[in-house]
Amino acid sequence: MNDKKIPRVQLPADVRRDTLAVREGLPPSAWGENSEALFLTSSFVQPDAATAAARFANEEEAFIYSRFTNPTVTMFERRLAALEGAEACIATSSGMSAILLLGMGLLKAGDHVICSRSVFGSTIMLFGREFGKFGVETSFVSQTDPDEWRRAVRPSTKLLFAESPTNPLTEVCDIRALSAIAKQAGAWLAVDNCFCSPALQRPMEFGADLVIHSGTKYLDGQGRVIAGALCASAQLVNEKFVPVMRSAGMTLSAFNAWVVLKGLETLSIRMRAQSERALLLATWLEAQPQVERVFYPGLASHPQHELAIKQQSGSGGAVVSFIVKGYSAGGAVLARSNAFHVIDETQVCSITANLGDTKTTITHPGSTSHGRLSEEQRQAAGITQGMIRVAMGLDDIEDIKADLNRGLSTLNA
Numbered sequence: 001m002n003d004k005k006i007p008r009v010q011l012p013a014d015v016r017r018d019t020l021a022v023r024e025g026l027p028p029s030a031w032g033e034n035s036e037a038l039f040l041t042s043s044f045v046q047p048d049a050a051t052a053a054a055r056f057a058n059e060e061e062a063f064i065y066s067r068f069t070n071p072t073v074t075m076f077e078r079r080l081a082a083l084e085g086a087e088a089c090i091a092t093s094s095g096m097s098a099i100l101l102l103g104m105g106l107l108k109a110g111d112h113v114i115c116s117r118s119v120f121g122s123t124i125m126l127f128g129r130e131f132g133k134f135g136v137e138t139s140f141v142s143q144t145d146p147d148e149w150r151r152a153v154r155p156s157t158k159l160l161f162a163e164s165p166t167n168p169l170t171e172v173c174d175i176r177a178l179s180a181i182a183k184q185a186g187a188w189l190a191v192d193n194c195f196c197s198p199a200l201q202r203p204m205e206f207g208a209d210l211v212i213h214s215g216t217k218y219l220d221g222q223g224r225v226i227a228g229a230l231c232a233s234a235q236l237v238n239e240k241f242v243p244v245m246r247s248a249g250m251t252l253s254a255f256n257a258w259v260v261l262k263g264l265e266t267l268s269i270r271m272r273a274q275s276e277r278a279l280l281l282a283t284w285l286e287a288q289p290q291v292e293r294v295f296y297p298g299l300a301s302h303p304q305h306e307l308a309i310k311q312q313s314g315s316g317g318a319v320v321s322f323i324v325k326g327y328s329a330g331g332a333v334l335a336r337s338n339a340f341h342v343i344d345e346t347q348v349c350s351i352t353a354n355l356g357d358t359k360t361t362i363t364h365p366g367s368t369s370h371g372r373l374s375e376e377q378r379q380a381a382g383i384t385q386g387m388i389r390v391a392m393g394l395d396d397i398e399d400i401k402a403d404l405n406r407g408l409s410t411l412n413a
């Protein structure tokens with residue numbers, strides 16, 4: 001929406017992020033509703049044929065058809081843009097379709113992409129396999145070594161794609177350093193901000209051009225819907241992405257937009273509360289004799305702890321991974337059975353690969369999210385069979401410690 005006709009919420013120009021999180025959007029309808037309305041309508045009635053023609057030709061801004069314009073979706077887009085400090089945002093049907101829209105909008109055959117090899121598994125498949133079919137080549141490089149990114153730059157490099165922190169190892173990349181490399185290469189930098197959300201990390205403040213979201217995770221925050229979004233300058237959104245959305249239709253439904261819009265209202269307090277609990281959990285895990293290693297950016301033992309604290313508003317986020325003892329003694333088989341034991345002994349945690357929920361979730365990455373990799377690939381990625389990932393929710397931290405201790409205290413390591 002380029003705001004030629006559609007009015008804005010009336011707020012003082014200097015209101016802060018927490019206020020925008022509950023108020024940015026569209027003005028209420030004629031009925032004065034205080035909670036944002038859910039516009040379940042596929043199309044919008046036009047006053048006359050000439051106006052309809054002008055609106056379809058983009059000469060006049062108005063709601064036309066919900067594949068590319070819907071007031072509930074616009075409210076979500078404006079609110080997320082405000083939280084990310086972006087000029088504009090375009091909502092998509094899932095996090096993956098936000099990355100699909102990114103590629104379709106910015107890339108063509110012959111273009112080259114540089115991507116961290118530690119990003120979300122489906123992102124690796126989308127760049128490596130699907131975009132590859134259309135003649136876009138992707139080089140996968142180290143998450144943490146900017147020199148590898150610099151060395152991978154070619155004259156045809158158009159896009160750098162990063163995610164921070166990553167799943168499940170919580171590796172942090174230096175967004176500012178990657179932005180400098182992108183600028184020098186004349187390429188765009190896109191950052192998947194799923195794990196931190198704008199409550200903790202705003203990649204554009206460090207020079208990113210585009211921010212990707214899986215709204216499925218912390219933006220909704222209650223595990224209800226699949227959603228996604230792409231934040232960028234108004235020019236990129238209007239010129240590169242709106243036309244693709246109109247033709248290709250990876251549209252976020254109004255209902256899902258409404259759910260995530262209302263989720264944004266509590267995003268900041270949820271992220272703070274879940275991250276506080278995650279730090280307590282990580283600190284506790286590090287002190288357990290049955291735990292070999294803990295991966296959490298908020299711990300001083302994390303290799304990129306200082307960078308994470310600078311980039312993530314002083315917080316490690318809400319995802320903690322750890323390795324149970326057993327590998328050195330009994331190899332991958334024992335490590336895996338020990339990890340399964342800890343997971344299976346839980347009575348509170350939800351055994352599910354999702355994250356970003358108020359309910360704490362627990363998963364074994366080596367046999368689920370990263371189960372399709374060969375053991376060799378997993379070893380190279382550092383995802384061993386003894387690894388467990390916990391995405392801390394709003395459960396009482398003492399209940400989660402007790403839940404994990406049921407299995408940890410009865411391990412035969």
Ligand SMILES: *Cc1c(COP(=O)(O)O)cnc(C)c1O
Pocket residue numbers: 094095096097120123163167192194195213214215216217226227228
């Ligand atoms: C879940 C996830 C995605 C994909 O989002 P969907 O909404 O499931 O399509 C992308 N990136 C990261 C980091 C994720 O965790």
